[in-house]
Amino acid sequence: MGLSESLLNLISALLHVLAALGQSIAPWWPLIAWIAFWTLAVNWLKLREVLHAGGWIGVVLIAVVMVMVWGIVAPPSDGFHHLLGLNVSNFVGKLMYVTGLLVIMLLCGSVQLSGAVDRYLHFVEPIDDDHHGHDDHGHGDHGHDAHGHGGHDSHGH
Numbered sequence: 001m002g003l004s005e006s007l008l009n010l011i012s013a014l015l016h017v018l019a020a021l022g023q024s025i026a027p028w029w030p031l032i033a034w035i036a037f038w039t040l041a042v043n044w045l046k047l048r049e050v051l052h053a054g055g056w057i058g059v060v061l062i063a064v065v066m067v068m069v070w071g072i073v074a075p076p077s078d079g080f081h082h083l084l085g086l087n088v089s090n091f092v093g094k095l096m097y098v099t100g101l102l103v104i105m106l107l108c109g110s111v112q113l114s115g116a117v118d119r120y121l122h123f124v125e126p127i128d129d130d131h132h133g134h135d136d137h138g139h140g141d142h143g144h145d146a147h148g149h150g151g152h153d154s155h156g157h
Contacts, residue, residue: 034101038108043123047109063102067094 025032051059071091081093088096111117 031104035104035108038105039112039117040120042109042112044109044112048113059102063098066098067091070094070098 047055068091071094075090076093080087080089081096083093083096112121
């Protein structure tokens with residue numbers, strides 16, 4: 001057995017190991033993408049401010065809609081979910097799944113806010129440029145006074 005044949009066998013074995021690993025990880029890709037998104041793609045400093053200002057209500061409403069739609073679209077085949085040793089109904093099971101996703105989302109935010117992934121993050125803030133009409137609210141200079149109340153003297157006041 002020559003060196004080249006041994007290298008080909010090694011490469012073939014590595015490809016088989018990678019294929020087996022890929023098949024075992026494949027069902028978990030959506031969860032891995034969920035974790036990667038909420039950890040690396042979301043600026044939690046800004047999102048935290050939004051959630052504290054009342055944005056959490058929107059998150060809860062979206063979660064409720066997720067449970068309702070998911071429960072109607074994909075009910076379990078035998079009518080029950082088998083979770084943590086329990087047999088729970090369709091909507092209770094979906095509520096457990098969605099709650100788990102929300103907890104994972106908030107844990108990802110906690111990891112980012114702790115600074116554990118700072119070296120992977122670089123959020124570029126947009127630069128406010130007053131040269132595109134924000135200084136005069138897009139009205140230009142055609143007769144409006146400083147308060148935006150149509151400053152024309154021809155109204156007969």
